[in-house]
Amino acid sequence: MNIKRILLILVLLGLVVGGSFAYMVYSAFFTPNTSFEDKEVFVFIPSDASFSDVKKNLGPLLKDVGAFESAAKRKGYTENIRAGKYRLVKGMNNNELINNLRVGNIPVKVAFNNQETLADLAGRISDQIEADSISLLNAFRDTDFLSENKMDLDTSLALYVPNSYEFFWNTDAVEFRTRMLTEYNRFWTDARKTKAKALGLTQNEVVTLASIVHKETAKIDERPKVAGLYLNRLRTGMLLQADPTVIYAIKKETGNFDTIIKRVLYKDLEIESPYNTYKNAGLPPGPITMPDISAVDGVLNPEKHNYFYMVANVENFGYHMFAKDLAQHGRNKVQYVRWINAQKIKR
Incomplete structure (x- = not known):
């Protein structure tokens, strides 16, 4: 009888201990x-x-x-x-x-556009993924990688097509660069390549011209018209004489890309730089900014016309007045000069 009681007590204790353990495990997990x-x-x-x-x-x-x-x-x-x-x-x-x-690793949205330098791009991306700006910049500037893909430091910004993409947050610098190369190749479809060839431009040259168009006008509907004007100049051997390239040359020379320049002065046109299209024929060595896709497609689908000159339209801000000859351009320019002087914009 005593043995039975002892066994019963042991069983009950086992149940209590087991139950307590099970409860502890359940609590810890659930x-x-x-x-x-x-x-x-x-x-x-x-x-x-x-x-x-x-x-x-x-x-x-x-x-x-x-x-x-x-x-x-x-x-x-x-x-x-x-x-x-x-x-x-x-x-x-x-x-x-x-x-x-x-x-449960979930992707993050990575978006970028309108960066003027690789350093700007590296900083923008490092705010969105784990990779730091230094590792990103080193990956962007890797000359072996650039050479393999027919680019150099001047044209390298063309590789990064501005858009919104999904990445895992813990993406490293090389993985990001590799993905961007894939997106670049996806962007340059056979149709876009054919249009570039018909214009007599390489892909890098299209992006370079698009960067100028992008800086000249923020109006998407005007970009094909501006692109057509610059293509007219290129075909006839005329200097591009694009103010945005002079502004970029000034920033590049000073190393300060945060400088805001609202007015290009005559003395600025004399700056010695391959980016100064008032002194150098043809396109500059590379993009002066990261152009929107609309600017790239504006170059690939230019408006056909006989315009060679343009000046800001002070009666329709954001747009330009176009001219076929210097006489008309001179008349258009009078209005702009009068307006900018009235605003007392010196720089």
């Missing part, structure tokens, strides 16, 4: 463990993160960090950290949190 009030939050796990880094990152978002650590150890997550951007939903338990941190 009890909600988020402390934030928002419906969802996003966390970023760096590529070199340790589990201590993860705990530090998630700590403010959890009710019980110890329970999370216990569950993470049991599931083997502490030795298998995966970098990326992760979405955590209010009310998630530790099991869901850990599963999500294993396989």
Whole structure:
């Protein structure tokens, strides 16, 4: 009888201990463990993160960090950290949190446009993915990579087609550059290549001319007309005489691309630079900015006309007045000069 009682007591104790253990395991894995009030939050796990880094990152978002650590150890997550951007939903338990941190890496939107230099581009991208601006800039300036793809430092900006793309946040610099090369090749369809060839321009030359068109007019509907004007000048051997190239030359010489220049002076036209199209025939060595796709397509689909001159239209701001000869251009220019002087814009 005593033996039976002892066995019964042992069984009951086993059930209690087992139940307690099961409850502890269940609680560690399946009890909600988020402390934030928002419906969802996003966390970023760096590529070199340790589990201590993860705990530090998630700590403010959890009710019980110890329970999370216990569950993470049991599931083997502490030795298998995966970098990326992760979405955590209010009310998630530790099991869901850990599963999500294993396989829930979500892409981020990376957008860029109108960068004037590779350094500007590197800075813009580094704000959106894990790669820092220095590693990105080094990848962009890799001369072996550029040479393999028929580019150099002057033309390299043409490789990056401005748009919005999806990347994983933990993308490194070389991976980003490789993806951009893929997008560049995708952009240059057979149709676009054929149009460039018909104009007698290489792809880099199209982007270079498009960068000038982009700077000359922000009006998308006017870009084919402006492109047609510059193509007329190129065909006849006339200097492009594009003010935006002079502004770029000034910025490049001073190294200050943040300078705002609203008026080009006659003395500026004498600057010694391959980008000064008042002194050098043909196109400059490379793009003076990253042109919008609309500017590139404006060059590839230019308006056919006999205009060779243009000046800002002060009666329709943003647009230009076009002329076929110097006499008409002179009359158009009088209005612009009168207006700019009235504004007292000296630079």
